[in-house]
Amino acid sequence: MNILILGSGGREHALAWKIAASPLTAKLYCAPGNAGIAREAECVALDIADHAAVIAFCKQAKIDFVVVGPEGPLCAGIVDDLEAAGIKAFGPTKWAARLEGSKGFTKDLCKANKIPTAAYERFKGAAAAKEYVRKQGAPIVVKADGLAAGKGVVVASTVAEAEAAIDMMFDGGLGTPAWEIVIEDCMVGEEASFFALCDGDTAIQLASAQDHKRVGDGDTGPNTGGMGAYTPAPIMTPDMNKRVMDEIIFPTVNALKKAGAPFKGVLFAGLMITKDGPQLIEYNVRFGDPETQVIMLRLMSDLLPALIASRDSQLKNFDLRLYPDAALTVVMAARGYPGNYNKGTSIDGLDDAAQVEGVEIFHAGTRRDGDHIVANGGRVLNVCARGNSVAQAQQRAYAAVDKIKWPDGFCRRDIGWQAIARERK
Ligand code: AMP
Ligand code: GLY
Secondary structure, three states, rough: EEEEEEEOHHHHHHEEEHOOOOOOOOOEEEEOOOOOOOOOEOOOOOOOOHHHHHHHHHHHOOEEEEEEHHHHHHHHHHHHHHHOOOOEEEEOOOOOHHHHOOOHHHHHHHHHHOOOOOOEEOOOOHHHHHHHHHHOOOOOOHHHHHHHOOEEEEEOOOOOHHHHHHHHHOOOOOOOOOOEEEEEOOOOEEEEEEEEEEEEOOEEEEEEEEEEEEEEEEEEEEEEEEEEEEOOOOOHHHHHHHHHHHHHHHHHHHHHHHHHOEEEEEEEEEEEOOEEEEEEEEEEEOOOOHHHHHHHHHEOOOOHHHHHHHHHOOOOOOOEEEEEOEEEEEEEEEEEOOOOOOOOEEOOOOHHHOOOOOEEEOOOOEEEEOOOOEEOOOEEEEEEEEEHHHHHHHHHHHHHOOOOOOOOOOOOEEEOOHHHHHHOO
């Protein structure tokens, strides 16, 4: 089959690495891709927001199946448009993608189907929102509806902080003024990410993971797109995984099917594991980045048939196997990230680093400049490793990091600390 992957980050590199290894793959393309992806796939300079251009390329290159990485095109309806043009695609329709695109939609769906999540109210104006916050007290969580690249959430520890967040969101502090906000109770527990493959009728568990959002060691400093991750999340025992499938994933798949918008694709549940069990923080409708990079290292089965089964509603008896190992990734970012940083700085030692046992390096934001790989974004490399424990995967990943010569890059030195502390116990 001829396959096209849409996207250009570490997530898409990991997907390309896995799909390129499938015996079903005849020719693999990625649009727009990056310098690392170019080792696995032919990169195509397409604007993936231009659905007509993507469709024209698919017809010309005789693409049999499209795998969509990021949420932007999914929420913009690229799967609907591809399928309408007769091209099979992996991922949810625009309607089903509202699970990520609209927090209000998801919260209402949870309430109507008794899916455990924080109690909440939706507001279209600041006055009523502030009155609610004063009534509820702090800590309390304020969220803007719509995609906000992870910046639309304020966990307020005082009423004054919550009121300021409400004003900021309605006044356009996130770029455009929020048309609606959701205010919800603050949950207490340990966070974990959970991934399931869905086919509209049913779902199968993929894996759990945990990521590190803060830029600095000890989980300090500003939030980022993620500075590292590992899988599995030690808190996700077999019993907890089953509870998540039974209490959160299956009810969601059933509710969307009943509503006439069956969900196909990856359901990525952000969870808070509280003393009362798993609670949903939010849904994403796509593979996580950088969680996918580590999950692909543990996946024993061929990924491509699973993605096709998701599209074709054939997951019912599908058996997806993972290695029992752990995997961990350290994100290397350009100095200054998540603030201002330079592009175009030179990176050496990548081949040497990739020789470390169990290591795989995925590119998140790179470009080829003659013989050199140069940085082309904030988060630039995902140095990943498999091991028999998170501790061993961490040791291998940092051994590889230390062979990379990139004076303009940095990384956290403590990725996996929570899991490793648990392993020691
Ligand atoms: P989200 O973008 O919804 O994933 O939220 C970003 C982060 O805010 C989450 O990863 C949590 O750390 C935190 N958060 C969101 N909602 C809540 C909540 N109801 N209670 C506690 N923390 C939350
Ligand atoms: N790692 C979080 C995300 O992909 O949204």
